[in-house]
Amino acid sequence: MTFVERRTSSGRLERSTDILLDVRDLHCHFKTDDGIVKAVDGVTFQVLRGESLGIVGESGSGKTVTNMAMMGLVPTPPGKVWGEAIFDGQDLLRLGDGIRKIRGRRVATIFQDPMTSLNPFLRIERQMTEGLQLHLGLSRGDARKRAVEWLEKVGIPNPGKRIFQYPHEFSGGMRQRVMIAMALSTEPELLIADEPTTALDVTIQAQILELIGDLQRELGTAVIMITHDLGVVAGMCERVVVMYAGRIVEEATAPDLFGDPAHPYTLGLLTSVPRLDETVDARLIPIEGQPPNLAHLPEGCAFAPRCASSFDRCSDEPRLEDWAPGRRRACWLAGKPEAPRPVGTASERLRGPDETDATKPAEASP
Amino acid sequence: MTDSPNGAASAPDAGAAAATAAGTVAARDLGEPLLEVRDLRVHFPQRKGVIFQSEVGTIRAVDGVDLTVHKGETLGLVGESGCGKSTTARAIIGLTRAPIARVTGSVKFDGQEILGVGGNELRDARRSLQMIFQDPFASLDPRMTVGAIVSEPLRNFGIARGRESEGRVGELLETVGLSREHALRYPHEFSGGQRQRIGVARALAPEPRMILADEPVSALDVSIQAQIVNLLEDLRTRFGLTTLFIAHDLAIVRHISDRVAVMYLGTVVEIADKVAIYEEPLHPYTRALLSAIPIPDPAVEAKRRRILLTGDVPSPDREYPGCRFADRCPLRRKLSRTDQARCDEEPPKLHDARTGHAVACHFPDESV
Numbered sequence: 001m002t003f004v005e006r007r008t009s010s011g012r013l014e015r016s017t018d019i020l021l022d023v024r025d026l027h028c029h030f031k032t033d034d035g036i037v038k039a040v041d042g043v044t045f046q047v048l049r050g051e052s053l054g055i056v057g058e059s060g061s062g063k064t065v066t067n068m069a070m071m072g073l074v075p076t077p078p079g080k081v082w083g084e085a086i087f088d089g090q091d092l093l094r095l096g097d098g099i100r101k102i103r104g105r106r107v108a109t110i111f112q113d114p115m116t117s118l119n120p121f122l123r124i125e126r127q128m129t130e131g132l133q134l135h136l137g138l139s140r141g142d143a144r145k146r147a148v149e150w151l152e153k154v155g156i157p158n159p160g161k162r163i164f165q166y167p168h169e170f171s172g173g174m175r176q177r178v179m180i181a182m183a184l185s186t187e188p189e190l191l192i193a194d195e196p197t198t199a200l201d202v203t204i205q206a207q208i209l210e211l212i213g214d215l216q217r218e219l220g221t222a223v224i225m226i227t228h229d230l231g232v233v234a235g236m237c238e239r240v241v242v243m244y245a246g247r248i249v250e251e252a253t254a255p256d257l258f259g260d261p262a263h264p265y266t267l268g269l270l271t272s273v274p275r276l277d278e279t280v281d282a283r284l285i286p287i288e289g290q291p292p293n294l295a296h297l298p299e300g301c302a303f304a305p306r307c308a309s310s311f312d313r314c315s316d317e318p319r320l321e322d323w324a325p326g327r328r329r330a331c332w333l334a335g336k337p338e339a340p341r342p343v344g345t346a347s348e349r350l351r352g353p354d355e356t357d358a359t360k361p362a363e364a365s366p
Numbered sequence: 367m368t369d370s371p372n373g374a375a376s377a378p379d380a381g382a383a384a385a386t387a388a389g390t391v392a393a394r395d396l397g398e399p400l401l402e403v404r405d406l407r408v409h410f411p412q413r414k415g416v417i418f419q420s421e422v423g424t425i426r427a428v429d430g431v432d433l434t435v436h437k438g439e440t441l442g443l444v445g446e447s448g449c450g451k452s453t454t455a456r457a458i459i460g461l462t463r464a465p466i467a468r469v470t471g472s473v474k475f476d477g478q479e480i481l482g483v484g485g486n487e488l489r490d491a492r493r494s495l496q497m498i499f500q501d502p503f504a505s506l507d508p509r510m511t512v513g514a515i516v517s518e519p520l521r522n523f524g525i526a527r528g529r530e531s532e533g534r535v536g537e538l539l540e541t542v543g544l545s546r547e548h549a550l551r552y553p554h555e556f557s558g559g560q561r562q563r564i565g566v567a568r569a570l571a572p573e574p575r576m577i578l579a580d581e582p583v584s585a586l587d588v589s590i591q592a593q594i595v596n597l598l599e600d601l602r603t604r605f606g607l608t609t610l611f612i613a614h615d616l617a618i619v620r621h622i623s624d625r626v627a628v629m630y631l632g633t634v635v636e637i638a639d640k641v642a643i644y645e646e647p648l649h650p651y652t653r654a655l656l657s658a659i660p661i662p663d664p665a666v667e668a669k670r671r672r673i674l675l676t677g678d679v680p681s682p683d684r685e686y687p688g689c690r691f692a693d694r695c696p697l698r699r700k701l702s703r704t705d706q707a708r709c710d711e712e713p714p715k716l717h718d719a720r721t722g723h724a725v726a727c728h729f730p731d732e733s734v
Contacts, residue, residue, distance in 0.1 A: 058587045171678045201446035202614070203675045206658035210674060228588055231660025235667040254664045272592035274621035276644070276659050277666065283599075284621065286592035290557045306589075 004046045005326035006239055007253040013326050020190060020222050021047040021070075026083035028062075028069040035295040039065040041246035042083075044320065047190065052216060052223040054237035054254070056230060056269075060291055062246040063226045067192050071109065072099045088189070105135040108183035112195035114175035118167040124151075125163045128182050135186050150181040154211060173204035177211070184215055191216070194226045209236060230269060234258055242266050245292050245302035248320050252327040262329045264307045264337040271339060301332070309337050396722075400576060400608050401435040401458070401495075406471035406481075408450070408457045412683070426682045427453040429632035431471075432716055433610075435576070440602060440609040442623030442640070444616055446655075448679055449629040451612045452500075455578045457481075458610075459495055460488060475576075493523050496574040500581035502561035506553040512539070512564055513549030519571040538567040543597060559590035566597065576608040584615060595622060616659055620644055628652045631690040632682050634716055638723035648719055648730040650697040689714050689727070697732055705729065 002022060003015045028040040040062040047053050057063045068074050070085040070092055085092040087107065092099055103109075111117045119127055125144060128151075132143035144163070151159035154177040167175060176196060183191060193212060197205035213236060216223050225236050233240055233254065240257045242250040242265065250263040261267040268287040289306040292298060298305055304314035313332040320330040331337075408428035413419045428450040435441045443451045456462040457469050460480070473481040480491040496519075499505035506515055516535045520526045526534050536546035542563040553561055562582060569577055579598065583591040595618060602609055613619050619626055620640055627637040628649065636649040647653045654673040661667055675694050688710040692698050698709050708728055716726040 058589060173678055201679070202616075202658045203446065203654060204678065206672055207674055209660075210672070229660065230588075230662035231667075234662045234664045235660045258663050259665070269588060270662060272589055273662065274595075274617045275663070276617040276620060276656065276661055278617075278620065281621070284592035284595055286596060287589040288593075290559065291587060291589070 002046065004048055004239075006048070006051065007255060007326065011255070016048050018049045019046050020049045020088060021224075022084070022086040023066075023070065024084040024086070026066060026069060026081075026085060028065050028074055028079055028081045031078045031080070032295060037294045038246050038297060039294060040069055043243070043246075043248055045241050045248060045251065047222050047224060049189070050216075050220045050222055051239065052225060052237045054233035054240040055224060055226045055243060056228065056233055056240060057243035058228055058291055060245075060294060061243040063243050064194055065246075066243070067109065067194055067224070067226060069093075071103055071107065071192075101135075104131055104188075105186050106188050107190045107192065108186065108188040109192040109194060110176070110179050110183050110196045112198050114172065114179045114199070115167065117179060118175060120167055123164050123166055124170075124178055128163070128178075128185065131182065132185060146185060147181070150185040151178070153215075154178075154181045154184075155207075156181070172200055173207060176200060176204075176208055180208070180211060180215070184219070184221070187219060188221060190222045190224065192224045192226065195228070196225075197232065198227070198229070205232075212236070230258075230273065242269075245297060246294060247302065247330065248328075249303065249331070250327075250329045251320070256324075256327055260336070262323055262327060262336060263331050264309050264333070265303045267337050267339060268306075268308075301330070309333055396436045396439070398437050399434045400437045400476055401433070401610070402472075402474040403431055403433040403454070403458065404472040404474075406431040406433075406454065406457060406473065407469070408453050408462055409468045410466065411468065423683050426632050426685070427467075428457060429682070431629070431632070431634055433627055433634060433637070435608055435610055437608055438606055439624040440611055440622055442619035442626040443610060443612045443629060444614060444619050444626060444655075445629035446614060446679060448631075448682070450632040450682070451629050452580050454629070455497065455580050455610060455612055459492065459497055459578055461497075489523070493519075493572045494575040496569040496572065496577055498562075498565050498569050498577060498579040498582045501585050502558050502565055503553075503585075505565055506561060508553055510552075511549065512544075512551055512553065512556075515553070515564060516549070516567045516571055519568060523572045525572060534571070535567075538570055539564075541570065541601070542567045543593075557590075558586050559593055562586060562594050563597065566594075566601070570601065570605070573605075574607070576610070578610045578612070580612045581614070582611075583618060584613060591618070598622065616644075616656065628655065631679060631686075633690065633726065635691065635727070636723075636725045637716070638720075638725075642720070642723045646723075648723065648725040649691075649727050650695050651691050654696065686713065687711055697727075697729060700732070701729065 002019060003017045004019065005013050005015050008014055024044050026040055026043045030037040030039060043066055055063045069081045072092065074081055081093060083093065087102065125147065128147035129140055129143035132138050132146055133140060138146065148159045148163055151163060156162055156174060156177055170178060197208050200208060209232065212223065225233065227233060237254050239253050241248050242263065244265050250257065250266050252262065257266060261270055271285045272287055274284060287306050292302050300315040300317050304310040318330040318332050320328050323329045406428055407430055410425040410427060411421045412423040412425060414422045431454055445451045453462060458473050463469055469481065471481065472479060475491055475495060513535050516538055517531045520531045520534060535549050539546055539548055544560065544563055553564065556564065583594050586594060599622065601607060611619065611622055623640050625638060626640045626643045627634050630651050636643065636647065636652045643652065644656065647656055654675050657671065657673045673696055677694050692709045698706055714726045714728050716724050719725045719730040
């Protein structure tokens with residue numbers, strides 16, 4: 001029996017078998033002139049009913065392709081998709097056209113750019129009622145009534161009038177609200193939000209994230225939040241998977257992941273971004289090197305060439321294995337990764353070792 | 367960074383920590399001003415028609431900006447998209463000018479007026495004021511080798527030619543963490559982070575006194591951003607560069623700046639030492655902006671209170687009789703009728719509400 005361990009609000013670990021989506025060994029490869037690009041290469045994770053799961057990674061880590069491959073949105077060829085994505089007992093990858101009954105109805109997606117996800121030639125009304133008529137069998141009039149209700153719910157002022165406008169008459173934040181209304185109006189069990197706020201300003205981002213969180217609590221919808229922004233995940237998600245070069249490198253509850261990262265890549269991500277609440281001018285510790293070319297991945301662990309703790313064993317590929325209760329990681333290290341020490345502030349480093357006490361950690365208080 | 371390259375006496379980290387702990391900022395000796403921007407306005411006339419063009423409106427992208435950047439300091443300029451921060455930088459350096467835009471006001475560099483000048487004066491100004499652009503893919507000519515890109519300013523300003531120029535390009539590439547051999551390659555052979563290094567090398571070539579960095583890391587991957595931020599910090603210390611650092615990422619701005627200016631709809635609404643801005647913001651917009659930024663720590667996130675703004679940033683195509691932020695302001699709603707009228711009718715001036723902490727709000731002491 002598959003189960004997922006997660007932390008309750010009191011911090012206790014509990015096991016749940018109420019799995020809504022069970023993704024097993026999902027692959028998505030693309031044939032290109034440059035060779036086979038392994039965009040998603042054996043990804044396994046579960047989503048529980050009503051929970052929010054974050055998928056974090058940089059561009060090219062495979063987080064978006066994972067979503068597209070599950071939902072049958074990858075064109076084949078050039079793509080090739082295999083593995084399993086079992087949604088409520090049905091394997092999405094083997095449904096063929098039958099997936100249309102699930103996509104948009106029981107699983108809805110919000111994409112990054114609301115302008116390109118909406119049809120510029122159709123009024124919002126037509127775009128919203130189409131799905132409602134198709135999936136719920138409502139009449140045009142009932143569908144319109146429901147669409148207006150949803151526009152109101154997501155905070156669009158004067159929805160009865162605005163529903164007859166075209167997408168270009170809405171601002172970026174308002175368009176994303178329309179997308180959310182459209183996605184949730186069929187009351188799906190799973191909402192996949194793929195970088196829903198990346199194209200928006202921070203004050204608008206805060207509005208949209210708050211809205212998604214409120215609706216999730218109200219409707220009990222499970223959410224997969226795909227993002228590169230660790231801050232968004234910290235505020236929104238109960239559990240997090242971290243992707244690198246098409247694979248999951250770490251999975252944990254959000255407090256565990258941020259408080260005690262188990263994979264050197266996760267740790268690197270956390271130490272390389274400055275925090276808004278930082279009070280010490282510690283030097284940032286970047287992850288050296290570049291993300292790998294997915295057509296020419298290094299042998300073994302894909303992160304090893306950039307990893308501060310890599311050793312000879314890293315030339316074998318590590319598998320994603322249980323590491324602690326409720327946590328998995330793909331790393332050969334015996335213990336936790338050691339935090340790379342800051343090399344001192346910019347000025348100290350350039351002044352040279354003769355003038356600086358190199359053994360004194362940067363955060364020592366005066 | 368609190369240590370200014372010319373202030374050898376400052377004890378860098380200790381000073382910053384002490385200032386934070388006390389919650390107040392001792393008035394730091396800011397030094398001499400290098401760049402002074404006064405009442406800068408950049409208006410883009412909206413025209414209609416092909417032959418008989420008529421003006422149908424004006425986009426007031428920058429509408430009365432006052433800024434001073436002191437020698438050796440890094441001033442962070444933050445704001446959301448469309449607030450005019452990039453246009454400000456482009457107008458300062460003379461990239462946005464007539465006839466596309468009406469640029470008025472004054473920009474003094476080291477005491478010399480550089481706004482609207484041409485010929486030799488403009489050349490001199492551009493030599494000492496260099497820009498780093500946001501998009502490392504669009505800002506490098508794909509048909510030029512890296513060597514040609516970096517040596518172009520050397521040639522243009524008559525700094526070095528031939529063998530000498532080659533040697534200088536090699537040095538510059540090494541300075542930014544690339545190698546001499548890269549001079550023979552083309553931009554497409556490099557990743558985003560490396561391209562941004564090339565852009566930095568080009569900016570450093572004419573030995574500028576000041577750098578305008580316009581969102582230099584926002585197009586880069588998270589793991590690469592820190593590399594470029596560290597590079598900029600190193601260069602600044604090494605060459606004593608003065609920097610105007612424009613970004614929408616407030617965490618990076620906090621990390622890299624000495625002082626921070628916040629822009630909203632074409633004007634500066636608050637400017638102060640970074641500790642003051644982040645620990646004790648006075649303008650309701652700054653407070654909302656800071657509270658909206660997610661912090662990568664679930665424990666901190668759970669305890670934070672967000673000030674949610676309603677609505678969107680309004681269009682800069684009209685004049686505002688009062689405060690531009692009034693219709694979205696969470697503070698205005700709590701004020702009395704007469705005070706609200708003041709927000710709506712009287713434009714707030716950027717004034718010192720605390721020592722060295724200027725804010726454009728009539729009621730900076732009210733809590734939101």
